[in-house]
Amino acid sequence: MIRIISDSSTMYSIVEGKSKGIDIAPLSVTINNMTYKENEEISTEEFIDIINQGHVPMSSQPAIGEVIELYNKYPNDKIINITMADGLSGTYNSACSAKTMVNNPDNIDVVNSKTLCGPHRYLVDLAVQLVNEGKSKEEILEVLKDIIETSQSYLIPNDFEYLVRGGRLSPLVGKIGSAIKLVPVMVVIEDGKRISKFTTKRTFPKAIEKITQAFLEVGVDDSYYIYISHACNEKLANTAKHLAYFIVVCVLKQVFSLTEICKMIRMQIDTFPIEQAYDYFCVELEEAVKQALVTRDFSKDTFEGKRTLQGEMTKSAAMSFANKLYLQKCIMDKIDE
Template identity: 90%
Template sequence: MIRIISDSSTMYSIADGKSKGIDIAPLSVTINNRTYKENEEINTEEFIDIINQGHVPMSSQPAIGEVVELYNKYPNDEIINITMADGLSGTYNSACSAKMMADNPDNIEVINSKTLCGPQRYLVDLAVELVNKGKSKEEILEILNDLIETSQSYLIPNDFEYLVRGGRLSPLVGRIGSAIKLVPVMVVVEDGKRISKFTTKRTFPKAIEKIAQAFIEAGVDNSYYIYISHACNEKLANTAKDVMLKNITDADIKISKLGPAFTTQGGPGCISIQIVKKYQGLK
């Protein structure tokens, strides 16, 4: 038997994962001197309410002991743990450390998805489908690793404060950008380990158009999923969808709500735009 494990960057709760045959290790967020497991002890709406009271949030990877427990649940099974991008979180390294502490380390494969949120969710869901189709662990790993290289992620924060605090922009640039109402767009670089500046536009629709053009240049069409995820800003997410469809008319777009941990990075109201190529072998 092959078991699929992941983390809550997939935007799945433990219960969500269980319903799909996936074990989920929740990331944690700390705010106002309290630490919560995301999607278990606090949801995004509650989290943003506390941020809006003036409190500064932080996020952290799943507790290593909890990951070891997940591994040890299946002493006789093969395990594939698909983690969020190494470098954007300590989750991958923590999962690897937990592997060495588990009772069955030789049966465990930890995959650095080099992505997070929508594409990571797709990879995890696909892994379950591939298990159900009778694919071997080696076949599943090969398919997932190929698809990982097709993923790309963009982030549009709702304000510059989160980029300044995270060291993505200098305080001076942040103040100027806020004053003249610019819309910053950040991109996860190819190795998936950091976020850098992609562009700055005067309006949100222009920012989405710039992302759409980058997708078109990369050959994105209906053979890809486009994920638009938001931190409690569904109206802006739908605006992004409309603009994207004007540029890529047959786009296959999915809208989701981000969890508290990602909201810590992008801030309340942020929008992420991501792609991953669909696997065609299940038809």
């Protein structure tokens, strides 16, 4: 049997992990002169509250003895331990060291996820899914390797103060950035070993837009998963549904240029809240695809109330995409004859 082990970077507690068939080794966090096991002895909300009081946290990898205990729990099984990014934590090296201290090291593979939080959780969940599908350990490791190479993580600190506290900026630069209300964006670099500056923007939406552009440049589309970890700031996370605009871009870029798409989206969000604009597009797109591919009946009007230029543009954009799908389907059907 294949066992999946990971750590609390997945945002799973021990109990939550167990319910999904995953053994979790919690990291330890030290803050305000107290040390806690992450997700076990302190909740996320409590942790964030202490940070907001001005205290700087420090994390450390799971105790090596606990990892050894998990390995020894399955002496006759194959084990895949998927750890958070090496360099952001000592968890990977600790897991590798623990492997040399047990009687079944050849049965254990330690995977450096090169990421953390949402993407880390996805890798662990995927590994469990593949185990349940009957995949071999070698097949699972190969799939994980391919997924890891396509992962990218961005971080938008609440303000420059966090970067100053963590030693990534001088106090002077931090004060200047805060005074002119700049929004810093950090990125986990390709090897996953450290966080580096990605860009600095004047507003949060502009920061999200820059991240979106970076996704598009490397070919990210609607086959990818996107996670937003919000550190208990759900309001800001909902604003980051600006990233939902990215989904719209993925669809429309098959018909329009990126410049045209950006102009259309800006007109929409200048008129409606982002959630309303996005929901409206989804309604129009669903109806357009149905009309183009199923009913071929274009008489139904989805407009409610007064017609607007923005509404007409959304409907037309959705129909352009749907009609392109229809043409592609016709061409493929003809080829298959």
